Amino acid sequence: MxxxxxxxxxxxxxxxxxxTADGPVQATGLxxxxxxxxxxxxxxxxxxCGKTTLLKAIAGFITPTRGRIVCDGxxxxxxxxxxxxxxxxxxxxxxxxxxRNIGHGLEIxxxxxxxRERTVARLVALxxxxxxxxxxxxxxxxxxxxxxxxxRTWAADPDIILMDEPFAAVDAMTRLTLQEELASLTFSxxxxxxxxxxxxxxxxxxADRVLVMSKRPxxxxxxxxxxxxxxxxxxxESFTTDPEMQAICEQxxxxxxxxxxxxxxxxxxxxDPLKEAS
Amino acid sequence: xxxxxxxxxxxxxAPPRRPSPLAxxxxxxxxxxxxxxAVVALWWAIKAGFDLPDxxxxxxxxxxVTFWNLLSRGVLADYAATSLYQIGVAVVVSAVVGIxxxxxxxxxxxxxxxxGLFLRxxxxxxxxxxxxxxxxxxxxxxxxxxxxVVYTLVVPVIFNTMLGVRAIPPSYxxxxxxxxxxxxxxxxxVYLPGALPSIVVGLRLGMGYGWRAxxxxxxxxRQGGLGDLIFGARTFGQIDRIICGMIAIGVxxxxxxxxxxxxxxxxxxxxxxxxxx
Ligand SMILES: Nc1ncnc2c1ncn2[C@@H]1O[C@H](COP(=O)(O)OP(=O)(O)OP(=O)(O)O)[C@@H](O)[C@H]1O
Ligand SMILES: [Mg+2]
Numbered sequence: 001m002x003x004x005x006x007x008x009x010x011x012x013x014x015x016x017x018x019x020t021a022d023g024p025v026q027a028t029g030l031x032x033x034x035x036x037x038x039x040x041x042x043x044x045x046x047x048x049c050g051k052t053t054l055l056k057a058i059a060g061f062i063t064p065t066r067g068r069i070v071c072d073g074x075x076x077x078x079x080x081x082x083x084x085x086x087x088x089x090x091x092x093x094x095x096x097x098x099x100r101n102i103g104h105g106l107e108i109x110x111x112x113x114x115x116r117e118r119t120v121a122r123l124v125a126l127x128x129x130x131x132x133x134x135x136x137x138x139x140x141x142x143x144x145x146x147x148x149x150x151x152r153t154w155a156a157d158p159d160i161i162l163m164d165e166p167f168a169a170v171d172a173m174t175r176l177t178l179q180e181e182l183a184s185l186t187f188s189x190x191x192x193x194x195x196x197x198x199x200x201x202x203x204x205x206x207a208d209r210v211l212v213m214s215k216r217p218x219x220x221x222x223x224x225x226x227x228x229x230x231x232x233x234x235x236x237e238s239f240t241t242d243p244e245m246q247a248i249c250e251q252x253x254x255x256x257x258x259x260x261x262x263x264x265x266x267x268x269x270x271x272d273p274l275k276e277a278s
Numbered sequence: 279x280x281x282x283x284x285x286x287x288x289x290x291x292a293p294p295r296r297p298s299p300l301a302x303x304x305x306x307x308x309x310x311x312x313x314x315x316a317v318v319a320l321w322w323a324i325k326a327g328f329d330l331p332d333x334x335x336x337x338x339x340x341x342x343v344t345f346w347n348l349l350s351r352g353v354l355a356d357y358a359a360t361s362l363y364q365i366g367v368a369v370v371v372s373a374v375v376g377i378x379x380x381x382x383x384x385x386x387x388x389x390x391x392x393x394g395l396f397l398r399x400x401x402x403x404x405x406x407x408x409x410x411x412x413x414x415x416x417x418x419x420x421x422x423x424x425x426x427v428v429y430t431l432v433v434p435v436i437f438n439t440m441l442g443v444r445a446i447p448p449s450y451x452x453x454x455x456x457x458x459x460x461x462x463x464x465x466x467x468v469y470l471p472g473a474l475p476s477i478v479v480g481l482r483l484g485m486g487y488g489w490r491a492x493x494x495x496x497x498x499x500r501q502g503g504l505g506d507l508i509f510g511a512r513t514f515g516q517i518d519r520i521i522c523g524m525i526a527i528g529v530x531x532x533x534x535x536x537x538x539x540x541x542x543x544x545x546x547x548x549x550x551x552x553x554x555x
Binding site: 079080089091092095105156 | 447449450453454455457458459468474
């Protein structure tokens with residue numbers, strides 16, 4: 001890690017345009033962001049505001065039109081194994097079994113088979129995929145495929161985990177388990193996480209900090225601190241009964257809803273990043 | 279595949295009784311052979327009904343006799359071997375040349391777009407239309423036949439390999455790079471398996487086109503092969519020989535396609551599953 005900065009990820013003057021047949025399309029507004037090491041940051045915002053675009057820039061899949069991304073003190077120029085990605089479209093390989101998809105990162109890293117199998121077995125159990133190890137992705141449900149994608153990134157054990165709505169298609173029960181596991185695992189292993197979601201509850205439950213984006217082209221319009229996770233992570237039972245947490249949920253919800261409703265009535269207006277609903 | 283009729287009504291709870299494997303095998307074969315039998319019957323009826331002389335049409339029986347004759351004297355095997363050798367060499371050459379070329383073109387969006395029209399153009403200029411030029415350059419030789427067949431085969435191989443590579447979601451390669459993969463890994467684990475079903479389709483199509491082009495080229499070049507056999511037989515009005523050659527052409531194609539190519543295709547499709555969700 002860079003000795004001069006405690007920040008694991010720095011987004012500096014970032015702005016992105018996609019080239020299309022009808023000329024450039026602005027995907028995000030101006031974004032500046034710092035994520036310290038071991039922080040869990042969640043990002044919410046209306047559809048099309050540029051959340052995935054920001055994640056892709058951090059992952060190194062796209063070169064920013066303006067500004068730069070710095071990870072561990074180095075400017076990002078492409079993807080790397082220090083930044084694991086769970087894609088919105090999953091991107092698990094259809095010609096590999098569940099086992100071989102999950103173990104893929106370890107295989108690339110040259111981890112011996114026996115050790116690889118142990119890690120895979122642990123993650124298969126954790127994600128509730130037991131009995132499906134030798135199935136191909138097309139034989140799984142959408143939610144199961146999503147769990148394979150999460151397990152694959154998890155198995156490779158990257159410092160930074162970038163996740164794009166990873167639990168959107170997972171059933172409610174499994175989602176609760178995965179969220180609790182994610183919260184405690186990333187806390188105990190001190191992972192830096194950047195997590196996109198449409199669920200306000202999920203965003204607050206997982207986060208040390210929730211970022212709210214304005215509508216397209218999105219900027220970060222609010223950053224809400226959530227009290228630090230405790231050693232054991234969080235659990236849903238205490239979360240739903242904790243008035244402080246519920247107040248934060250309401251605050252975030254108001255910010256998001258604001259963006260969706262009257263945001264549309266005022267096109268072109270730049271939202272005030274300091275606007276707080278509380 | 280085979281619809282086997284269950285004769286005895288199955289007792290409640292018990293699995294329906296299946297006919298013996300031999301019986302169902304015969305039934306299955308019968309289903310596929312029936313149309314051929316119908317054509318032979320029609321042929322026979324025409325021959326007998328119009329009382330056609332042998333110089334116009336011979337009887338199926340006559341063809342059977344000649345077929346046995348050609349087979350037992352090794353004539354058919356000789357001509358067939360030449361054709362099979364030619365197509366075999368063409369398949370190998372096309373795979374070795376066409377697959378890497380298809381990859382090179384497909385892995386670059388700009389090149390793929392630039393060459394799309396070009397490849398379509400040459401798809402339209404059939405192998406046989408190269409024959410006059412090839413004869414001028416290489417004479418009435420095996421080389422000319424080989425050039426025509428390789429050309430016919432390699433175009434669909436290049437084209438389908440390119441399509442296969444283009445159809446792989448870019449996120450697959452990105453996901454692998456995020457797992458720490460280098461270029462070699464990405465090619466081996468993403469592009470090769472991802473394009474494989476399409477490559478197999480290209481080879482299968484190419485073989486179909488190539489086989490037809492081969493017979494046509496052999497008819498004109500006259501350096502052996504089944505095309506040579508049937509065209510030579512025409513000179514002496516040997517209708518039985520012509521039909522025997524035609525049967526061999528069809529049988530060999532079906533055998534190669536059904537016994538070698540299709541199983542490979544089924545294997546890749548079955549294992550790869552529904553690639554594009
Ligand atoms: N490859 C592309 N070419 C052109 N425009 C693009 C491209 N990718 C995204 N966009 C545009 O950029 C904007 C931001 O897209 P992005 O995928 O980042 O949105 P998002 O916030 O992730 O939305 P969602 O919540 O629906 O996933 C959208 O308006 C989209 O239409
Ligand atoms: Mg998105």
